Amino acid sequence: MTKQADVVVIGAGPGGLTAALYASRSNLSVIIIDRGIYGGQLNNTAEIENYPGFKSILGPDLAQNMYESATQFGAEYAYGNVTSVEDQGQFKLVHTDDGDFKAKAVVIATGADHRKLGIPGEEDYSGRGVSYCAVCDGAFFKNREVAVIGGGDSAVEEGLYLAQLASKVTIIHRRDQLRAQKIIQQRAFANPKVDFVWNANTQEIMGDGQKVTGVRYTDKVSGEEHILPASGAFIYVGIDALTTGFQDLNILDEKGWVVTDEHMRTATPGIFALGDVRQKDLRQITTAVGDGGIAGQEVFNYIQSLGDKVDQQVSAK
Template sequence: MTEQKEYDVIIIGAGPGGMTAAVYAARANLKVLVLDRGPYGGAMNNTDAVDNYPGFVDVKGPELGEKMYQTMMKFEPEFEYGDVQSVELDGNKKIVKTDNGDFVAPALVIATGADHRKIGVPGEEEFSGRGVSYCAVCDAPFFKGEDLVVVGGGDSAIEEGIYLTQLANSVTVIHRRDQLRAQPILQKRAFANPKMKFIWNAQTEEIVGDDNKVTAVKYRDKETGEEKEVPAAGVFIYVGILPQSDAFKGLGILDEKGWVVTDEQMHTSVPGIFALGDVRAKHLRQIANAVGDGSIAGQEAYNYIQSLND
């Protein structure tokens, strides 16, 4: 029989929200385990610069992650590497099954985040954080007065494209179809925006750059087969975002797209299971609101443990 290590709270994910939840739970004198399949810091590790997190005028993403980790470990939670395969329920117990053994606790906090779909072209990985971005709210201020490209044609692509026009010189939308998939009200705003341009029936082929920065995007005209290039200092890619929630499919806490559904107190429909940050069904996905979610989830986990002892 597999040995099961027992805790008061298990937190799956060591991004900003998960680490904040650990701080609040461990400060309340609970026995806390933080699990992650990779380095602590989450998506911050892929962020070159953060300039919209209060208290830090200019900080690298990995540096901010390191500071959050040091704050968390001051309160002495346990930190383990493990890829979560599934979660099972046994009365009040939540059994977390990983490739590194099983862990058990009455309270579980899901902080696994979400991944942006990649387009898989040359230059995308190479220039990530150096002109390639998946978040206009995060990175638009770094491209003031520049010419930018948005890849995609859905709600997120058009909404974020409109947002970029507040700071950019121009925003060119490259879309593989001959019409947008975004809702009509967004299309109307985009077509009326003098800074927005559109390239239709175009397949993005390569992101070009030099000196560690993006300079252009190559695309192929799907009707003529001709390859063309549009100059750009930045490329914002919006072809989908995927919640990292496969391990929780059997719990009945996901919506039809795989996002974890919670109330404002981070409670899911299963007592003692909480979720926070980018894996939740929400609109804005930022470090600041992941931290806010984490403080609530950590405190609510404490309240749940107390209720079991009443």
């Protein structure tokens, strides 16, 4: 049986929950679909210090607060893995592995996923020294030595950000030169707190059972093994948008990111997107929430316009 609503929000992270809040508060029926627990990556974050209104809050606690806020005006939550979205004009059909949902508008809030190295210690120390976001976690490493693994724009830019906080930043790269833009490279080379390890294959994130203590790597040229002492390991080897199932909607760029305007509208009327799944520079809880507020209001405006179009068609007849 196909379940119907005015709006289906795909993804229950901070942005998706905010969109659901705004849309349901506008008296629209809303269904939030997610393949996991609401809150998304918040549930994997031990402590958050950069969300307004809280000096510090645990990630799971903020997720619970956002969920309760998002559902207070009647938005429903459903578990499901979305396999595709079908554009049927004034209606959209959302296919999941547990049934279909029909809506006038769809909000894509599926986020993005950092690529993993897949080495020992990476998963064990995630949130305990292993991070994929310097802006999120850099403040926890003031006056400590950290490692940055990667050599592209993100790795070097985040390394420079960390250099404002850490006592030393060592960028570990598998090649003999960076892939980042030249101007970013120049800034890194000129920073006395930034050091480099070249031609290195990272083998293991080391720790004492509680926190990260270092990074073990192999020199690709000599074959020698080394251990770099570090209190944190920031990994930047790529990030991928979670857009499986949306390829037929004409809304993705060549790298798989959803393209929107400043109103969170995609090229397909009635399909909106927000948060980390979009083309954007800063991926934070605050930016996702901001996108969510805009998307929720724009969904209301869009559905109101559908009513106007129907009235116009009736008058024309």
